[in-house]
Amino acid sequence: xxxxxxxxxxxxxxxxxxxxxxxxxxxxxxxxxxxxxxxxxxxxxxxxxxxxxxxxxxxxxxxxxxxxxxxxxxxxxxxxxxxxxxxxxxxxxxxxxxxxxxxxxxxxxxxxxxxxxxxxxxxxxxxxxxxxxxxxxxxxxxxxxxxxxxxxxxxxxxxxxxxxxxxxxxxxxxxxxxxxxxxxxxx
Amino acid sequence: xxxxxxxxxxxxxxxxxxxxxxxxxxxxxxxxxxxxxxxxxxxxxxxxxxxxxxxxxxxxxxxxxxxxxxxxxxxxxxxxxxxxxxxxxxxxxxxxxxxxxxxxxxxxxxxxxxxxxxxxxxxxxxxxxxxxxxxxxxxxxxxxxxxxxxxxxxxxxxxxxxxxxxxxxxxxxxxxxxxxxxxxxxxxxxxxxxxxxxxxxxxxxxxxxxxxxxxxxxxxxxxxxxxxxxxxxxxxxxxxxxxxxxxxxxxxxxxxxxxxxxxxxxxxxxxxxxxxxxxxxxxxxxxxxxxxxxxxxxxxxxxxxxxxxxxxxxxxxxxxxxxxxxxxxxxxxxxxxxxxxxxxxxxxxxxxxxxxxxxxxxxx
Numbered sequence: 001x002x003x004x005x006x007x008x009x010x011x012x013x014x015x016x017x018x019x020x021x022x023x024x025x026x027x028x029x030x031x032x033x034x035x036x037x038x039x040x041x042x043x044x045x046x047x048x049x050x051x052x053x054x055x056x057x058x059x060x061x062x063x064x065x066x067x068x069x070x071x072x073x074x075x076x077x078x079x080x081x082x083x084x085x086x087x088x089x090x091x092x093x094x095x096x097x098x099x100x101x102x103x104x105x106x107x108x109x110x111x112x113x114x115x116x117x118x119x120x121x122x123x124x125x126x127x128x129x130x131x132x133x134x135x136x137x138x139x140x141x142x143x144x145x146x147x148x149x150x151x152x153x154x155x156x157x158x159x160x161x162x163x164x165x166x167x168x169x170x171x172x173x174x175x176x177x178x179x180x181x182x183x184x185x186x187x
Numbered sequence: 188x189x190x191x192x193x194x195x196x197x198x199x200x201x202x203x204x205x206x207x208x209x210x211x212x213x214x215x216x217x218x219x220x221x222x223x224x225x226x227x228x229x230x231x232x233x234x235x236x237x238x239x240x241x242x243x244x245x246x247x248x249x250x251x252x253x254x255x256x257x258x259x260x261x262x263x264x265x266x267x268x269x270x271x272x273x274x275x276x277x278x279x280x281x282x283x284x285x286x287x288x289x290x291x292x293x294x295x296x297x298x299x300x301x302x303x304x305x306x307x308x309x310x311x312x313x314x315x316x317x318x319x320x321x322x323x324x325x326x327x328x329x330x331x332x333x334x335x336x337x338x339x340x341x342x343x344x345x346x347x348x349x350x351x352x353x354x355x356x357x358x359x360x361x362x363x364x365x366x367x368x369x370x371x372x373x374x375x376x377x378x379x380x381x382x383x384x385x386x387x388x389x390x391x392x393x394x395x396x397x398x399x400x401x402x403x404x405x406x407x408x409x410x411x412x413x414x415x416x417x418x419x420x421x422x423x424x425x426x427x428x429x430x431x432x433x434x435x436x437x438x439x440x441x442x443x444x445x446x447x448x449x450x451x452x453x454x455x456x457x458x459x460x461x462x463x464x465x466x467x468x469x470x471x472x473x474x475x476x477x478x479x480x481x482x483x484x485x486x487x488x489x490x491x492x493x494x495x496x497x498x499x500x501x502x503x504x505x506x507x508x509x510x511x512x513x514x515x516x517x518x519x520x521x522x523x524x525x526x527x528x529x530x531x532x533x534x535x536x537x538x539x540x541x542x543x544x545x546x547x548x549x550x551x
Contacts, residue, residue, distance in 0.1 A: 031259055039250040053254070057261050064266040065448060069433070126242055134244040152243055157202075173200065180196045183239060 013074050020067055027067075031060060034080050037154070041081055044149040045088050045142065055087040078160050081150075085164050129187060136186040137179075144179035151176055191226050198236035208240045308342070308350060315343045343367035344385075347499025349475070354379075357392035358399065363475050365420075365496035385496075386418040388476055391432075404459060405439035415447075416472050420496075423489065425459055428452035428472040436462075479519040480526065487534065490514040491547075498523045505548040 015033075018026035035056070042052035063070065063083070073079045137145060143165070150161040162172035190201075198204045207215040223230065250258075344350045344362040352360045355373055362368065366385025374380070379399045381389075391399045393412030400409045403419035406427075413432025419425040427436055429447040436453050437444040445453060445464055452467040474481045480497060482490050487509070491502045500523065512534060518526050527538050527545070539546045 028259070031262070032255075035255055035258070036250060040248045043248045044245075053250075053258055057258055057265070060262045061265045064262075126238075129238065129242040130244040133239070133242050134246055137243075137245050148243075149245070151200075152240075153245060176200055177196050180199045180239065183243075184195050184199075184235065187235075187238065 012076055013072070016073060016076050019063075020070055020072065022067060027060075027064060030076065030080075034077060037077065038080060038084050041149060041154065042084055042088060045085060045146050046092060047142075051091060052088070055084060055091055059083045059087050075160070077154075078156065078164070081154070081156075081164050085166070089166070132187055133183060136183050140179050140182060144175050144182075147172060147175040148179045148183075190222065191229075193229065193232065195232045195235045195239070198233060199239050204236065205240060208237050308352065311344075311348075311350065312342060315341065315345075339369055340372050341367065341369040345499060346496045354392075356394060356397070356399075359390040361388040361390075361476055363387060363418075363496070364499070383417055383419060385420055386416070386475065388414070388416045388473065390414045406436060406455070406459070406462075407439065408434050408436045410434040420492065422457075423492075424457055425455045425462075426452060426467075426472075427454075428467045428469075430469065430473075474517075477519070479517065480521070481517045482514040484513045484515050487512045487514055490530075494523065494526065500543050500545055502545045502547060505546055507549075509549060 012033075015026045015029055019030055038056055038059075039052060042055060043049065046052065059080070137148060140148070146165060147161060150156045150164055151158070156164065158169055158172055161176075162169045165172060165175075167175075190197075193201070203215050204219065206212060207219050219233075223233065342350070342352050342360075342362065344364055344366055346365045349364055350362045352362065352368070354360065354370070356379060358379075360368060360381075363386035366383070366387055368381050368383050368387060370379070370381045374397060377397060379394070379397045381399075381401045383401050383403050387401075389399070389401065389410075391410050391413050395411055398409050398411060400407050401417055403417060403425050406419075406425055408415065408417060408427050410432060413434055414430045415432075415434055416428045416430070417425070418427075427434075427447070429449055429451055431449050434447050435444060436447060443462070445462070447453065447464070450466055450469070451464060452472070453462050453464055455462040471481055471483065480493065482493070494500070495502055514530060514534060516526075516529060516533070518529070521529075523545075524540065527540075530536075531538055534549075536547050536549045538548075
């Protein structure tokens with residue numbers, strides 16, 4: 001287990017390094033590794049699948065175009081999220097009439113904790129509460145939703161969240177506080 | 188705020204509390220048990236915060252496999268190098284030479300030319316400064332240039348002559364015929380600004396503290412340590428081509444800005460009001476440094492302007508130039524006579540050379 005974890009960490013920043021040297025294979029692997037995370041995150045920033053896909057495409061095209069000048073990073077996921085967030089906000093600024101698709105019902109939900117470590121936790125998890133919370137999360141203002149997504153689902157620190165959202169630490173905390181406050185009031 | 192004043196929200200947002208609830212590690216366990224002993228009134232908030240953390244869920248969003256693959260194929264398509272597509276218009280091949288040869292030529296040329304050019308330049312410079320200030324006292328454009336006239340350096344390659352200039356900072360400028368540059372002697376502490384009229388190739392010496400900026404009208408090209416070519420002749424589009432490194436091209440009022448990568452260039456429209464980014468053919472752009480004249484389906488007027496500059500002659504037309512007449516051809520180190528012979532067949536004209544004057548008459 002431990003060796004596997006170690007190996008994965010190496011692979012991540014190593015992949016990035018080979019990509020910086022122009023390795024197209026590594027570029028493809030980075031795409032496969034993070035595409036779902038990026039797509040999910042993008043949809044939380046702006047609920048418009050087509051726009052998110054366009055932005056992801058542009059981010060990867062730019063990454064390839066400028067690969068020889070990009071910094072090395074240990075936090076590939078953070079870096080990619082930051083790129084996507086920037087790109088989406090640029091697009092939104094350019095075109096204020098972007099349509100937001102609000103899905104009417106939620107078919108499937110995913111909990112913040114993916115695998116339940118202990119039976120105790122499993123026992124205290126409550127399906128109806130989960131549904132309530134996920135519905136409430138959907139109704140939150142976009143920026144609040146983005147903050148919650150970064151902090152609780154993508155497991156970024158406050159500092160990383162603030163950088164991804166392009167705001168200061170204080171504002172990131174305030175957004176999250178407001179979000180949790182309205183979530184609290186729904187249960 | 189002390190933790191004894193915590194509300195439900197504060198508990199949820201406390202990373203240590205989150206750790207305790209979701210991971211249950213020993214040190215945070217001790218801390219929060221102690222905390223509850225001291226603040227028993229907080230039990231309601233703690234319970235609620237724990238419920239939120241455990242049950243926080245979101246709508247499942249997923250990109251289907253087909254869409255994931257499709258998106259990647261789009262990305263792959265977009266990053267295909269385009270240079271292979273560029274410039275496939277037929278040119279008359281008089282000889283063959285490769286881009287590699289051109290680069291080695293530039294390298295050897297630099298060394299050979301330096302010594303010769305310094306002496307030529309010295310006389311050229313003196314001649315130029317005299318003739319410039321005598322003949323065109325009003326041609327100095329901006330008031331800024333007037334103020335600093337005494338400290339400014341000015342170099343010109345007259346029509347028919349090309350020259351190489353080594354600047355004080357170690358950068359090199361290859362000036363095409365009929366082109367000139369001017370700059371403040373020794374530059375300043377924070378900038379290296381060059382004004383260019385005509386065409387030149389720049390090899391910029393690295394100096395991260397002083398960006399190297401070439402101004403052509405309202406457009407500025409800024410580099411740190413690179414090589415690039417700029418063509419900016421009066422009444423023609425400006426074109427900028429980057430060979431190595433990175434440059435930023437910006438419009439005077441910062442209305443537009445573009446970062447170029449090697450192999451990318453910028454071409455303005457004829458009025459120089461807008462521009463587009465495009466890939467270019469290195470051999471084509473740098474041909475002038477290799478004594479090679481390339482016409483790639485250009486209007487006849489542009490071709491004749493190039494010939495005038497190249498050979499230092501004046502071309503006059505005895506009848507109007509056919510409007511749609513485009514010229515293609517590639518001439519390496521050819522005499523004017525040979526080029527005119529070549530062009531006269533394809534373009535249908537007769538010519539007469541009288542010293543520095545050339546008369547052209549199109550056949551009806």
